[in-house]
Amino acid sequence: xxxxxxxxxxxxxxxxxxxxxxxxxxxxxxxxxxxxxxxxxxxxxxxxxxxxxxxxxxxxxxxxxxxxxxxxxxxxxxxxxxxxxxxxxxxxxxxxxxxxxxxxxxxxxxxxxxxxxxxxxxxxxxxxxxxxxxxxxxxxxxxxxxxxxxxxxxxxxxxxxxxxxxxxxxxxxxxxxxxxxxxxxxxxxxxxxxxxxxxxxxxxxxxxxxxxxxxxxxxxxxxxxxxxxxxxxxxxxxxxxxxxxxxxxxxxxxxxxxxxxxxxxxxxxxxxxxxxxxxxxxxxxxxxxxxxxxxxxxxxxxxxxxxxxxxxxxxxxxxxxxxxxxxxxxxxxxxxxxxxxxxxxxxxxxxxxxxxxxxxxxxxxxxxxxxxxxxxx
Amino acid sequence: xxxxxxxxxxxxxxxxxxxxxxxxxxxxxxxxxxxxxxxxxxxxxxxxxxxxxxxxxxxxxxxxxxxxxxxxxxxxxxxxxxxxxxxxxxxxxxxxxxxxxxxxxxxxxxxxxxxxxxxxxxxxxxxxxxxxxxxxxxxxxxxxxxxxxxxxxxxxxxxxxxxxxxxxxxxxxxxxxxxxxxxxxxxxxxxxxxxxxxxxxxxxxxxxxxxxxxxxxxxxxxxxxxxxxxxxxxxxxxxxxxxxxxxxxxxxxxxxxxxxxxxxxxxxxxxxxxxxxxxxxxxxxxxxxxxxxxxxxxxxxxxxxxxxxxxxxxxxxxxxxxxxxxxxxxxxxxxxxxxxxxxxxxxxxxxxxxxxxxxxxxxxxxxxxxxx
Numbered sequence: 242x243x244x245x246x247x248x249x250x251x252x253x254x255x256x257x258x259x260x261x262x263x264x265x266x267x268x269x270x271x272x273x274x275x276x277x278x279x280x281x282x283x284x285x286x287x288x289x290x291x292x293x294x295x296x297x298x299x300x301x302x303x304x305x306x307x308x309x310x311x312x313x314x315x316x317x318x319x320x321x322x323x324x325x326x327x328x329x330x331x332x333x334x335x336x337x338x339x340x341x342x343x344x345x346x347x348x349x350x351x352x353x354x355x356x357x358x359x360x361x362x363x364x365x366x367x368x369x370x371x372x373x374x375x376x377x378x379x380x381x382x383x384x385x386x387x388x389x390x391x392x393x394x395x396x397x398x399x400x401x402x403x404x405x406x407x408x409x410x411x412x413x414x415x416x417x418x419x420x421x422x423x424x425x426x427x428x429x430x431x432x433x434x435x436x437x438x439x440x441x442x443x444x445x446x447x448x449x450x451x452x453x454x455x456x457x458x459x460x461x462x463x464x465x466x467x468x469x470x471x472x473x474x475x476x477x478x479x480x481x482x483x484x485x486x487x488x489x490x491x492x493x494x495x496x497x498x499x500x501x502x503x504x505x506x507x508x509x510x511x512x513x514x515x516x517x518x519x520x521x522x523x524x525x526x527x528x529x530x531x532x533x534x535x536x537x538x539x540x541x542x543x544x545x546x547x548x549x550x551x552x553x554x555x556x557x558x559x560x561x562x563x564x565x566x567x568x569x570x571x572x573x574x575x576x577x578x579x580x581x582x583x584x585x586x587x588x589x590x591x592x593x594x595x596x597x598x599x600x601x602x603x604x605x606x607x608x609x610x611x612x613x614x615x616x617x618x
Numbered sequence: 619x620x621x622x623x624x625x626x627x628x629x630x631x632x633x634x635x636x637x638x639x640x641x642x643x644x645x646x647x648x649x650x651x652x653x654x655x656x657x658x659x660x661x662x663x664x665x666x667x668x669x670x671x672x673x674x675x676x677x678x679x680x681x682x683x684x685x686x687x688x689x690x691x692x693x694x695x696x697x698x699x700x701x702x703x704x705x706x707x708x709x710x711x712x713x714x715x716x717x718x719x720x721x722x723x724x725x726x727x728x729x730x731x732x733x734x735x736x737x738x739x740x741x742x743x744x745x746x747x748x749x750x751x752x753x754x755x756x757x758x759x760x761x762x763x764x765x766x767x768x769x770x771x772x773x774x775x776x777x778x779x780x781x782x783x784x785x786x787x788x789x790x791x792x793x794x795x796x797x798x799x800x801x802x803x804x805x806x807x808x809x810x811x812x813x814x815x816x817x818x819x820x821x822x823x824x825x826x827x828x829x830x831x832x833x834x835x836x837x838x839x840x841x842x843x844x845x846x847x848x849x850x851x852x853x854x855x856x857x858x859x860x861x862x863x864x865x866x867x868x869x870x871x872x873x874x875x876x877x878x879x880x881x882x883x884x885x886x887x888x889x890x891x892x893x894x895x896x897x898x899x900x901x902x903x904x905x906x907x908x909x910x911x912x913x914x915x916x917x918x919x920x921x922x923x924x925x926x927x928x929x930x931x932x933x934x935x936x937x938x939x940x941x942x943x944x945x946x947x948x949x950x951x952x953x954x955x956x957x958x959x960x961x962x963x964x965x966x967x968x969x970x971x972x973x974x975x976x977x978x979x980x981x982x983x984x985x986x987x988x989x990x
Contacts, residue, residue, distance in 0.1 A: 376722055376805075379798070403798075556714060556722045605797045607787075613721045614664070614676040615711075615774070615807030617851045618879060 374618065376556040376611040379403050382604040398604045556611065659698040662777045662804040665691035665755070677774070678808035685764035690741070691757040692775050692806060696748040703781040704748055706756040708741035711772035711807065713844070713886045717855060717878020721774040721805035731845035732883040734762070736773025736808060745780065760810070768813035769847025770882045778803040818848040820880060820910075824923035827904045829897065829933045832889055836897035836937030840904050842923065843885040850880035850910060857908045859888045864901035864926060871895075896938050899931040 384396035419425065666673050667688045670680045678690050694704045710732065712723045728735060741758040748754035756775070783801045825841040832839075840859055844850065855878040860869045873890045880886070888906060908921040929937075 374718075374720075376720060378722075385797075556720050557716065558714075558718045558720065603797065605787075605799060607801050608798045609801050609803060611722045611776075611803040611805055613774075613805035613807065615719070615721055615805070616675070616677045616679040616809040617772070617807070617849055618719055618853075 374558045374613045374615065376558050376613060378556045378609045378611075380607040380609070382606040385603040385605050387603065392605055396600075396602075398600070400606075403608075556609075659696070659782055660702065660704065660779055661695045661697065662806065663693045663695075664806045665693055667691075677806055679811075680809075681811045682762045684762050684767055684812060687740075687759055687761040689757060690760055690775075690808065691755050692777060694748060694754045694756070694777060696750060696752055696754070698782070699750045701747050701749045702779050703745055704754060704777060704779050705743065705745045707743045707776045708737035708758075709774055709776045709805070710736050711774065711881045711884070713879070713881045713884045715887045715889070717853070717857075717875055717880065717886060719772070719849065719851075719879045719881045721807050722776060722803065724776055729843065729845075729883050729885050731843060733847065734767060734769075734771045734812070736760075736771050736810070739763075739771070739810075741775070760808075762810065762812050766813075767847075768815065769818045770815050770849055771810040771812060771847070772807070772849060772881055774805055774807040776803055776805050815848060818846055819917075819919075820844050820848050820850045820882070821846045822880075822908055822921045822923065824904070824906055824925045825885065827902075827925050827927035829927075829929050829937055831937055831939065832891060834939070835894065836892040836934070837889045838892075838902070838904065838927065838929070839887040839889050840906055840923075840925065841885050842888055842906060842908070844880040844882060847882045849882045850878070853877040853879050854911050855880060855908060857888055857906055859890050859904060859906045861890050862903045862905065864903050870902075892937070897929060897934045899929050899934040901926065901928050903927075 382398035382400050383392040383394055384398070385391075386393050664676050664678060666675060666678060667680065667690060669682075669688055670678065672679065680688060682688060692706055694706075696702050696704075707724055709721060709723055710728060711719055711721050712729070714720050739762065740760045744756060746754055746756070762771070778801070786799050786801060821844065823843055823845060825843050827838055827840045829836065829838050831837065838861060842857070857875045857878065858872065859875075860872040862868065862870060871890050871892055873888065875888060878886075890904070903924060903926050906921075906923040908923065909918075910920075911918045
């Protein structure tokens with residue numbers, strides 16, 4: 242009987258011990274997961290591609306490739322110049338896969354090239370458009386089959402977002418280049434005259450978000466001023482999540498008849514206010530049309546799971562102007578200028594690819610830049 | 619002879635130097651103008667109708683009465699040296715989830731409250747070719763139906779170039795890379811004020827709440843609709859969304875969206891994320907407080923929007939695919955406690971029974987001894 246009691250107690254103890262061990266084992270798994278997560282996070286934060294990529298790979302982990310850029314109004318009409326974020330030749334997608342399998346490589350964030358001098362987002366506000374916005378959306382990254390020369394819709398790279406940190410950009414102001422001693426300007430040639438670095442200092446911003454554009458402002462380190470600076474540091478990042486644009490189709494093509502086509506003679510009317518004579522001698526008219534560009538607040542940071550969602554939700558406004566507000570004692574810039582955002586920093590644009598979805602290959606996506614001119618915003 | 623050879627050498631050197639100087643100069647000039655020369659190759663411009671007060675604007679904004687018509691034109695200048703195709707599509711202005719009125723929606727979906735659809739007032743999608751260096755003009759009649767209507771009709775025209783887009787797609791790129799091809803579009807807004815617009819005030823309602831996954835996180839989205847034919851402009855709307863367990867006053871998750879505008883007859887999604895917390899199936903309530911303007915403003919208004927919703931187990935399972943999800947080990951702790959309690963109970967019972975048996979054994983032995 243005593244033996245039975247002992248064996249019963251032993252069984253109970255064994256069950257309890259087993260349960261305790263299982264529990265401990267579960268918790269140790271939890272711990273392991275947490276550690277992995279921390280490692281992942283750390284690798285994201287301490288991306289040092291030069292240390293992790295193969296010796297024959299570029300040490301600048303970011304990319305080569307040119308960046309041609311910008312969006313904007315050109316004199317008379319609207320014109321777009323957009324940054325070309327060349328995420329090419331990245332360690333992630335390089336042919337040497339040794340570092341692809343390394344746990345220590347930062348694969349979560351791919352940075353845009355830092356060196357390109359043409360990574361500009363440019364706006365020319367020659368027109369009297371009182372409210373313009375620059376919206377951006379990005380489609381899905383589909384695998385490119387180089388043999389067939391086509392994109393494979395079934396192989397989509399899972400990209401969580403493309404984010405642009407606009408605090409890491411530099412703002413430029415330019416004017417049309419003066420081509421002779423009489424002040425004649427060429428609207429197609431820009432002379433950058435001022436540059437601004439976003440300065441996130443704790444300083445009072447009182448002029449309702451206008452760019453301080455006096456002639457006394459030095460070329461650099463002038464703060465950008467947002468309408469609401471209390472949340473400016475957190476709201477100026479823009480994330481754009483890829484969406485499924487595989488169904489985009491074109492409609493039938495029709496030719497405009499000769500009657501409908503306007504002769505070139507119409508075009509000079511567009512440009513008349515860019516000529517030196519006009520700007521120098523008819524101040525009244527210029528005054529009437531003047532407006533100023535400001536950096537509008539950016540509209541939020543929320544990333545969206547947009548695959549399959551309505552097309553409209555994919556566009557994020559990243560930049561825009563507001564109508565002029567005069568009599569504020571500020572010497573604002575009015576029309577006839579170019580504004581440009583230079584994504585000069587390495588991390589100004591980042592593509593986020595979850596580690597588990599990284600498969601080597603060439604992937605292509607379309608980035609849509611839309612310049613809107615709208616009566617209300 | 620020697621001198622002649624030397625002279626020839628000097629001439630050659632001068633020629634090379636001159637050539638290099640020329641090339642260098644050209645390079646500088648080219649660089650200087652590059653920013654302007656590498657555009658997308660076309661411009662667009664609104665041609666306001668005669669009824670429009672502001673003839674300088676690059677959008678359309680005019681007052682029309684029911685039954686009245688106007689003509690709107692959009693000019694497209696082909697700046698390339700080849701003929702290009704251009705596409706003009708009429709669109710309806712919508713609101714994106716950040717609360718921005720945008721003119722880029724080329725889809726056919728429409729808000730359920732929309733009565734006058736700008737894209738159905740006459741404009742049609744057209745794709746046309748414009749020769750190199752020429753302007754193509756898209757012209758359309760826009761007619762407001764002859765029926766009683768007060769309010770704002772907000773839409774516009776979206777312009778892009780299929781041929782230039784195709785050219786961009788064909789650009790040769792390096793292999794094994796992530797490539798982004800830029801495509802461009804222009805949106806020209808059109809605002810029609812029909813009848814007494816001022817009499818129509820924007821109004822909001824919370825249409826539906828549904829769970830979804832955003833940024834790999836379980837999220838519920840409240841669909842807020844401005845069901846009136848007037849807009850909230852100038853980013854003057856703020857929203858505070860909260861989610862409660864139904865019947866509770868404790869906020870589970872919340873989100874604020876600030877500085878919003880709202881297109882007439884449109885809707886947007888207000889997300890409330892669970893973050894890395896697991897989403898549990900059950901009954902919930904979403905409350906959204908929307909505030910228009912500042913206290914004291916003439917149009918100051920507050921909406922308290924409430925809607926109950928249910929998260930089904932399958933929806934919760936789908937939402938909980940987040941790889942960074944915090945694991946919930948409450949069940950394990952409860953199980954352990956139950957097992958521990960059971961163990962203690964069993965031990966107590968065992969000890970009690972053992973003691974009882976021992977007592978019984980002892981008393982029977984004592985009685986046997988007494989009998990003896």
